[in-house]
Amino acid sequence: MKVGLDVGGTKTDAVAVDASGTIVGRVRLATGWGADAVIGTVLTAVRALGAEPGVADDVIRSVGIGIPGQIEPGTGRVVHAVNLGVDELDLVAATAPTLGVPVGVENDVKAAALGAFALHGGSGSMAYLNLGTGVAAGIVSEGSLWRGARGTAGEVGHISIDPNGPLCRCGQRGCIEALAGGGAIAERWARSGALPVRDVFDAADAGDTRARELRAGLARGVAAAVRVLVLTADVDAVVFGGGITALGDRLMSDVRAELAASAEASPFMRSLHLEERVELLPAGSPAAALGAALIGAARDAEGALTHG
Amino acid sequence: MKVGLDVGGTKTDAVAVDASGTIVGRVRLATGWGADAVIGTVLTAVRALGAEPGVADDVIRSVGIGIPGQIEPGTGRVVHAVNLGVDELDLVAATAPTLGVPVGVENDVKAAALGAFALHGGSGSMAYLNLGTGVAAGIVSEGSLWRGARGTAGEVGHISIDPNGPLCRCGQRGCIEALAGGGAIAERWARSGALPVRDVFDAADAGDTRARELRAGLARGVAAAVRVLVLTADVDAVVFGGGITALGDRLMSDVRAELAASAEASPFMRSLHLEERVELLPAGSPAAALGAALIGAARDAEGALTHG
Structure with a gap:
């Protein structure tokens, strides 16, 4: 099971995706304002998804986060996410220790592109x-x-x-x-x-x-x-x-x-x-959240390769 | 040794490249007009290069050709090479049997891009x-x-x-x-x-x-x-x-x-x-011919894979 989040200016969309690529759970919540609140939103969304029927029985192996703003290549550092009140934030460092799984971060449009490609x-x-x-x-x-x-x-x-x-x-x-x-x-x-x-x-x-x-x-x-x-x-x-x-x-x-x-x-x-x-894109498609889940899963695969 | 040709509207530039990527031979000749003359130009250029000092001792393993016009993806078919008087020509089929080595064909701008990248x-x-x-x-x-x-x-x-x-x-x-x-x-x-x-x-x-x-x-x-x-x-x-x-x-x-x-x-x-x-690009750089040589060599590698 991989989880993907689309952290938007007002709402955060979160999906759980099974091994076959099917979305088996979805939650939506309001996005907090500022770095601490954004971290809180991410942790709450993953917890809420984990409690969804159809998700609860399986283990979450990775989390991917799509977020508006620039992402420093190869890192989890978000800069200039002005719509979220975030000037600079290492979202991987801030969430991975609590989540206990590999976390990947990507710009929301790029995440949506990957998700749209999968849906397409x-x-x-x-x-x-x-x-x-x-x-x-x-x-x-x-x-x-x-x-x-x-x-x-x-x-x-x-x-x-x-x-x-x-x-x-x-x-x-x-x-x-x-x-x-x-x-x-x-x-x-x-x-x-x-x-x-x-x-x-x-x-x-x-x-x-x-x-x-x-x-x-x-x-x-x-x-x-x-x-x-x-x-x-x-x-x-x-x-x-x-x-x-x-x-x-x-x-x-x-x-x-x-x-x-x-x-x-x-x-x-x-x-x-x-x-x-x-x-x-069909109305209501969770393209960015789905793409984020794919990005998180890629981080998981990298980890598997790195750790043998 | 790989050979690359840049078949231009007036001149054809041909280079021989050794295993380290160094250009060890170069010839220039006038390009013929029309399909048969273009085929003749290609064969003559490869023969002339093979007689160059520094090339003659080695075996030519592949030939790549950069040519203005559209190339049908995955084939050697050139269409609408209007500057050469060529409406349609399968340049691989027309030259590979005589040359006896794998031949690759690419649009000249794309070949020059690959060559410029190598030079860069x-x-x-x-x-x-x-x-x-x-x-x-x-x-x-x-x-x-x-x-x-x-x-x-x-x-x-x-x-x-x-x-x-x-x-x-x-x-x-x-x-x-x-x-x-x-x-x-x-x-x-x-x-x-x-x-x-x-x-x-x-x-x-x-x-x-x-x-x-x-x-x-x-x-x-x-x-x-x-x-x-x-x-x-x-x-x-x-x-x-x-x-x-x-x-x-x-x-x-x-x-x-x-x-x-x-x-x-x-x-x-x-x-x-x-x-x-x-x-x-430095004046006189044979970017397109060099890029064509790289494309020909890639065809050779594909052949090696296909034939085991």
Whole structure:
């Protein structure tokens, strides 16, 4: 039995996965704020999972944790997890002694990419494009995450696609994230509401010019991210996940229309069949928690190798 | 001894490489036009190399061929090698029986990427960015080429970075190749001359407005390709090769200035240290021929495994 946690800004999702890869238990709880509370959340979630029917009879062999923020390569150190109030935290050192099993830590988008790959069938190559407050991707080929040299693999959100586009919080103009990031859209929409991107879609449907412009920018940014991922990493499929994908078909039809328009203009683009290579992660899929469980299990396997 | 060939539009470069990876022989000859002449060029080049001093005493164990055009994955079939007058050709079937050794075939940019990686020290990750008539990259990590799912890995030339940019031959607007490709620059410069991109640089130095605009576009396109490669594949270094790099420091200072300007505007870009991560392949390096030799040797190793 392997356990995976997706430690999000508000909720933590935890799953228990059996040897065949089936999810046999799942719990959700609120994430605490700050380093100590995050450690507490992790320990509580694992304990709660262990008490679930279907999990209790088996032994937990590893724990994997997906968390927003940068992870120092090869360590369990999380830095700049600003949404959790964590500036710096060695999550392996802080939890493994209590848990008594190998613990692995990975950036949440990368964990979700591995989980999405497993849910997607687990063969070929795939990019997971996370559409949330920000925009970032994880690239997986034959079950292996492309980690890159210095921690920026998949950071397609900060590729500029328009020198005259909106200013991005990173300082550049026309970044994919400045067009398609939920945070940037909410800021430019500048009206109160719990679901600003949904409000933008509704207002666009009702004919609001500003909302139509923002909505078109979202589709343009997402389509550009798809082109970047296919023309650089040549992944078979691009799977969308993250908060904005709750819009479902309303999002997908906009993105497909944008991809169809560029296929119309360019025989080369047409030859790529991009409209057929994009898809939505099914709503409610615990991709990040599942991916985290796979990462924890890999740590367990490393331990087995190291200790003979 | 392994042999590698870089079959170019006008010249074919051939090298012999010993077991330690040292180039011990090199010949150059004109490339023939059309399928039969290309086959003849390959056979002649290998025979000429075999007669070189320092090569003649050893046995050629494998031949690798880098060639412009698409290579069908896992085969020796070349399609659409338009610069060679080749529409379709199985180069392995056409040469291996005569050569009597395993033959491997790869797209020339991908072969150059492998060769550049070896010349660069052979560790970490690297993208080779070919700046010639077109713009395309090869991505190498720990000695392995990222091949992708459907043959478009590294095709960064057709990523659009400006919806109002010049029309690309692919049908899109503002593609990196429409700004930085030698073919696109020559077409927009529209004056006769054997070295149009060099003419543009000279005219820009002399104050010509149109030339300055084209020259600035080249730097902008190359800098964008570097950002795409680092933000997607997160390679350690981006090494430039291809015809346009004959401009040497004149090109590099423009590209570095462009990267410095975006680092000035964006703390995130500054954190990537892109100016330090770009470099030129040394002039005259037989990167593609060397890479082809490595690909041929890999075919030999596969054969050894298959035949026990």
